[in-house]
Amino acid sequence: MPNPTEKIWDHERQRRNRKLSRAAAALGASLRDKVVPADMAVPLLESVIEPGDRVCLEGNNQKQADFLAQALTRVDPARVNKLHMLQSVLALPEHLDLYELGIAEQVDFSFSGPQAARLARMVGKNQIRIGAIHTYLELFSRYFVDLTPHVALVAAQSADAQGNLYTGPNTEDTPAIVEATAFKNGIVIAQVNELVDKVPRVDIPGDWVDFVIPSPQPHYIEPLFTRDPAQISEIQVLMAMMAIKGIYAEYGVQRLNHGIGFDTAAIELLLPTYAASLGLKGRICSHWALNPHPTMIPAIEAGFVKSIHSFGSELGMENYIAARPDVFFTGPDGTMRSNRAFSQAAGHYACDLFIGSTLQIDLAGNSSTATLDRISGFGGAPNMGADAAGRRHASPAWLRAGEQRRTQQPGIPRGRKLVVQMVETFREHMQPAFVAELDAWKLAEFANMPIPPVMIYGDDVTHILTEEGIANLLLCANAEEREQAIRGVAGYTEMGLGRDLRMVENLRDRGVIRRAEDLGIDKRDATRDLLAARSIKDLVRASGGLYQPPVRFRNW
């Protein structure tokens, strides 16, 4: 029997202390309390990051730790190498430069938006190894199980000398990352836009943070969720009318999440006009897990919305949010507090409906945004667009969807989340949204993935909505009916033209497929006049001047 006192139980703490000693030596007198001058960022990183370390570099949907990302590309690859990067989002060129420079070799991530094409090229040349592509919640969860960061590089609005961080409205992923790192003997470094004597509120307690670096430039924020109403088409208005009348009103959907895009922006802008004219105010869309979409302003002002919890903030919406604390989650300082992990959990467990767009849908209803030349990842959609099997509380919408499912698949009474895929049958350049086989299969083969990267699985989808109508997959008896229901709303795509006309008419008679006219919607009413705002300027006006859109969205 070994003597228990001989076994060492604090290797990680000892390693952390060695790193901190090296940092103290490298920084010398330049370190004051926890504050490191910007020009010492590289020596600091070289002191606290060891070869093979798991490094979480904060890059979120909106907020980017861009100064620290640049600093990391400047470390000596002879000292710092073989890093295993953990990132919500691969957004900046520097995020991929690390692999070409020989600093990092593996990445586990969720979303790669702007770098998707370059990532695919680098995978093709074996320049980067992808551990797995996750959903946000999944990646955060692994930070607490088998992918705990050794070093976290995060971004905040301001800090004091003791390391207390104020993240402002864009708290986003910071709490999840810092908690996982700080409590497992990792090192937390924050870049901040400014040093202050006292932070407006403490978003991250100072004793979870080891170093703060005042960044020469404020961190980058992407206005990812702003959609100009001027670009919403009449077809999108028509689809939004069908969503409101054929799904939201039908099920009485009160708690929901909207995916990003013009399709859902059109729904938001139809709430105070079309939905109100149907008498739906107070009966639908009161509680949301949603980023502060500027296109929500008219609905909020009309009193449609009771509550919105956000994953992150949206550039230009800060003053509007601060002036509407009954709707948004705000701190004692008045500004919003967002939290991606909690909002994702809310979307998963507390919302009755998710609606979003996609690029491709197959005949089983599986959908994917993957194409062979782009590895774009998932973000949060798979969590939003899934029926949470762990949910137990009931709501009218959830129960009704469950009842519909049991008409085809008898079983013990339980509810069902509504998961709606909303697509035009053709995208720009006549790319069909409906395909026999998802590009995800080819991408999986090319990038050596164990399974095709499916965004939302067919068995999670309840409705597919196109300009041709709504297919209710809950009411399909078997795979063949399901296929014909999908073909029946697939328009003039090859999949749509290949429909069995008799079966589709039968499905329509049964209400499995519902066209605009079946819902009492006259297509000629689908004009842009129905939109509560037809331009960014209209949104500013609706907000009473509180919404301050980024320059690129101003054309006046």
Add this chain to the structure above:
Amino acid sequence: MTIENLKYRFDNGTPIQGATAIVGVLGSGNLEVMVEPAALGGACEIEVSTAARGFGTIWQAVMKDFFTRHRAGDIRISVNDAGATPAIVSLRLDQAIETFKGQRKT
């Protein structure tokens, strides 16, 4: 960029009365549709000029469905397309025929 010209003719429609109508705009992803009266013995002739080549089968299906919906005869339709999706094409055709008949809802 070469333009593709497609021609369709549907017989046995019901002659409709109206005045020449133009709807839509020739902007990217959109199209312009003109409907004119024409003595065609009850037929409907459609000429499409499109910048997107190789979609003849889809145009054929869209036009056939359009004719089935309205069965409008003695008209000539000219379509000037800048890459509109079939959904937009159908919507504009429906708008054009209603405008031609002078009863388009506003």
